[in-house]
Amino acid sequence: MxxxxxxxxxxxxxxxxxxxxxxxxxxGEVLVxxxxxxxxxxxxxxxxxHYPPPPGASEIIGLECAGxxxxxxxxxxxxxxxxxxxxxxGGYGEYVAVPEGQLMPIPEGYSLTEAAAVVEVACTVWSxxxxxxxxxxxxxxxxxxxxxxxxTFAIQLCKQLGATVAVTAGSAEKLETCxxxxxxxxxxxxxxxxxxxxxxxxxxxxxxxxxxxxxxxxRSLAEDGQLIIIGLQGGVKTEINLGALLPRRLTVRGTTLRxxxxxxxxxxxxxxxxxxxxxxxxxxxxxxxxxxxxxxEAAAAHELLDSGEVTGKLVLEA
Amino acid sequence: MxxxxxxxxxxxxxxxxxxxxxxxxxxGEVLVxxxxxxxxxxxxxxxxxHYPPPPGASEIIGLECAGxxxxxxxxxxxxxxxxxxxxxxGGYGEYVAVPEGQLMPIPEGYSLTEAAAVVEVACTVWSxxxxxxxxxxxxxxxxxxxxxxxxTFAIQLCKQLGATVAVTAGSAEKLETCxxxxxxxxxxxxxxxxxxxxxxxxxxxxxxxxxxxxxxxxRSLAEDGQLIIIGLQGGVKTEINLGALLPRRLTVRGTTLRxxxxxxxxxxxxxxxxxxxxxxxxxxxxxxxxxxxxxxEAAAAHELLDSGEVTGKLVLEA
Ligand SMILES: NC(=O)c1ccc[n+]([C@@H]2O[C@H](COP(=O)([O-])OP(=O)(O)OC[C@H]3O[C@@H](n4cnc5c(N)ncnc54)[C@H](OP(=O)(O)O)[C@@H]3O)[C@@H](O)[C@H]2O)c1
Ligand SMILES: NC(=O)c1ccc[n+]([C@@H]2O[C@H](COP(=O)([O-])OP(=O)(O)OC[C@H]3O[C@@H](n4cnc5c(N)ncnc54)[C@H](OP(=O)(O)O)[C@@H]3O)[C@@H](O)[C@H]2O)c1
Numbered sequence: 044m045x046x047x048x049x050x051x052x053x054x055x056x057x058x059x060x061x062x063x064x065x066x067x068x069x070x071g072e073v074l075v076x077x078x079x080x081x082x083x084x085x086x087x088x089x090x091x092x093h094y095p096p097p098p099g100a101s102e103i104i105g106l107e108c109a110g111x112x113x114x115x116x117x118x119x120x121x122x123x124x125x126x127x128x129x130x131x132x133g134g135y136g137e138y139v140a141v142p143e144g145q146l147m148p149i150p151e152g153y154s155l156t157e158a159a160a161v162v163e164v165a166c167t168v169w170s171x172x173x174x175x176x177x178x179x180x181x182x183x184x185x186x187x188x189x190x191x192x193x194x195t196f197a198i199q200l201c202k203q204l205g206a207t208v209a210v211t212a213g214s215a216e217k218l219e220t221c222x223x224x225x226x227x228x229x230x231x232x233x234x235x236x237x238x239x240x241x242x243x244x245x246x247x248x249x250x251x252x253x254x255x256x257x258x259x260x261x262r263s264l265a266e267d268g269q270l271i272i273i274g275l276q277g278g279v280k281t282e283i284n285l286g287a288l289l290p291r292r293l294t295v296r297g298t299t300l301r302x303x304x305x306x307x308x309x310x311x312x313x314x315x316x317x318x319x320x321x322x323x324x325x326x327x328x329x330x331x332x333x334x335x336x337x338x339x340e341a342a343a344a345h346e347l348l349d350s351g352e353v354t355g356k357l358v359l360e361a
Numbered sequence: 362m363x364x365x366x367x368x369x370x371x372x373x374x375x376x377x378x379x380x381x382x383x384x385x386x387x388x389g390e391v392l393v394x395x396x397x398x399x400x401x402x403x404x405x406x407x408x409x410x411h412y413p414p415p416p417g418a419s420e421i422i423g424l425e426c427a428g429x430x431x432x433x434x435x436x437x438x439x440x441x442x443x444x445x446x447x448x449x450x451g452g453y454g455e456y457v458a459v460p461e462g463q464l465m466p467i468p469e470g471y472s473l474t475e476a477a478a479v480v481e482v483a484c485t486v487w488s489x490x491x492x493x494x495x496x497x498x499x500x501x502x503x504x505x506x507x508x509x510x511x512x513t514f515a516i517q518l519c520k521q522l523g524a525t526v527a528v529t530a531g532s533a534e535k536l537e538t539c540x541x542x543x544x545x546x547x548x549x550x551x552x553x554x555x556x557x558x559x560x561x562x563x564x565x566x567x568x569x570x571x572x573x574x575x576x577x578x579x580r581s582l583a584e585d586g587q588l589i590i591i592g593l594q595g596g597v598k599t600e601i602n603l604g605a606l607l608p609r610r611l612t613v614r615g616t617t618l619r620x621x622x623x624x625x626x627x628x629x630x631x632x633x634x635x636x637x638x639x640x641x642x643x644x645x646x647x648x649x650x651x652x653x654x655x656x657x658e659a660a661a662a663h664e665l666l667d668s669g670e671v672t673g674k675l676v677l678e679a
Contacts, residue, residue, distance in 0.1 A: 279604035286597035288615025295613045297606025
């Protein structure tokens with residue numbers, strides 16, 4: 044089959060379509076013919092050698108896709124069924140092997156391309172804000188990078204759950220997109236310290252910056268507030284003042300979807316389909332695709348995402 | 362009335378009985394004649410000026426007591442009723458004003474002195490391990506300072522909940538006490554780095570050391586592990602590697618009981634009486650009183666607790 048690989052291991056821009064082996068199915072996996080694969084920031088990291096796939100996962104980049112079952116393997120699935128897939132890797136290939144627990148139906152009314160744009164963001168946002176943090180109506184949520192792939196989805200989902208939503212973004216234009224998606228409090232992180240505006244106000248923070256924002260995030264939390272760190276774009280190591288945690292009973296968590304066990308991923312997938320798919324079906328939460336590229340132009344898609352000019356998601360099409 | 366106060370604000374050893382005003386009741390409070398008051402490490406900190414009472418609370422030291430209702434105020438309680446009390450302060454006085462939500466029955470078969478020894482530890486341990494961390498059968502819990510007031514109680518409660526219990530303590534003798542109380546894994550923190558023995562094994566850690574143990578605690582957590590920090594005996598500021606949190610989905614929390622709202626404390630008290638009092642009544646969990654002192658000798662009790670020679674609790678008697 045064909046798949047995107049680095050032709051030069053030291054050059055993240057050397058992504059190109061090459062001939063490689065079609066994946067072998069393990070027990071409980073199906074072979075999916077990929078129609079479309081979402082691009083994630085994690086993919087950029089992996090191309091740079093910073094985010095190796097978990098043991099046993101495909102070496103091919105790509106954390107989500109949608110396509111058609113080519114070989115149901117030992118599962119009871121039907122050949123020809125359309126599915127969306129949460130992947131530990133492999134989305135940038137012609138075919139990918141997917142554990143059955145990571146298959147999702149195509150959301151009602153969605154094309155395969157649209158489906159490929161929502162799998163990773165829906166599972167990430169729901170598993171953290173819904174399943175883990177237990178976001179409730181009336182709470183205030185801060186979403187860093189509100190105009191990104193995760194952010195554009197998280198704003199809408201939080202509004203549907205009845206939250207007040209604060210966001211950070213790097214330009215007035217991006218903040219305007221956030222406002223259109225429902226965000227209530229708009230902060231340009233290049234012009235303003237968000238923690239001044241939000242001191243003690245946030246019940247939940249979905250963070251992608253890590254070290255750089257730790258102190259300001261803690262300052263922004265309300266009593267019983269939870270900081271959930273899913274990205275480390277601002278570094279990993281920093282000083283923490285534990286004395287800030289105790290009186291307000293603060294929680295700091297870190298999570299990655301990719302490192303979860305098969306059972307853990309299956310649980311996330313099940314809960315996401317149950318709780319989020321109905322919101323997609325009737326348009327209460329929408330996909331937000333910035334652009335699509337042919338799979339062969341993955342390098343260009345990575346370059347665009349890296350430029351910071353993207354609002355929402357990029358998708359590669361076979 | 363009489364109460365223990367610092368006769369010299371700069372000398373924590375100057376605790377002595379002095380004449381002071383009897384507390385005025387606020388709406389919803391009862392006046393309790395104190396029979397016995399537990400001694401907590403927080404009391405030592407307060408005597409040193411490091412742990413000021415929350416706004417509105419008594420300036421008198423003392424976080425727990427048992428005694429007899431002298432004046433039910435506007436509540437429907439009976440004068441003469443025996444009660445155990447969770448306090449924001451005031452236990453080291455002849456009388457103390459207590460919000461009704463912080464009154465507990467005397468555990469079945471307990472004397473007032475015994476009751477005064479379990480209120481703070483039961484509420485602290487249950488609110489953190491039961492209510493917050495959701496400790497389940499089969500989990501592994503690490504309790505730092507297993508032979509202390511909190512520790513001796515936590516070991517027993519965790520065993521009753523079906524956990525495997527690891528403890529740290531500073532001597533073989535103290536570890537032997539922990540073993541008798543049910544602890545499964547015994548670590549002398551003066552001789553051994555607990556995180557070597559426990560790498561990746563702990564589902565929950567109840568920590569009292571803060572900064573000093575942060576790195577080792579994170580290393581000791583299993584996937585989805587929770588570190589709950591309730592004491593900062595080893596300092597407040599240190600470096601954190603947030604990269605350690607994400608792949609194992611670790612949680613770091615800090616809490617204090619004393620800073621909770623009236624409603625928050627009432628909720629803790631209700632849940633503790635419901636879940637822990639039955640275990641006290643039939644002896645599945647026991648109080649662990651090291652020694653009792655007359656209230657007038659509070660200074661000597663503080664000196665003893667400070668010496669590190671105490672196993673379990675000290676109680677002051679009127
Ligand atoms: N742990 C997990 O399971 C998991 C899963 C998926 C994603 N993630 C992580 O989540 C993050 C977002 O992923 P994505 O796919 O949505 O990437 P993306 O679309 O490229 O978004 C990156 C975002 O970072 C924002 N940003 C950059 N510097 C910032 C700053 N100083 N303050 C606030 N925001 C800043 C950008 O905002 P502007 O464009 O406005 O500058 C942009 O919205 C990445 O770090 C990714 O690794 C984690
Ligand atoms: N946040 C809250 O709501 C709350 C409520 C109650 C208590 N606390 C805190 O919990 C802690 C214990 O309180 P307590 O009343 O039980 O005090 P305690 O009886 O005086 O116990 C102190 C404990 O610290 C242990 N310790 C000292 N250095 C240690 C080290 N390097 N490693 C491991 N353990 C060490 C001692 O162990 P050895 O004796 O074996 O040396 C002892 O067991 C205190 O920090 C207190 O402030 C917090």
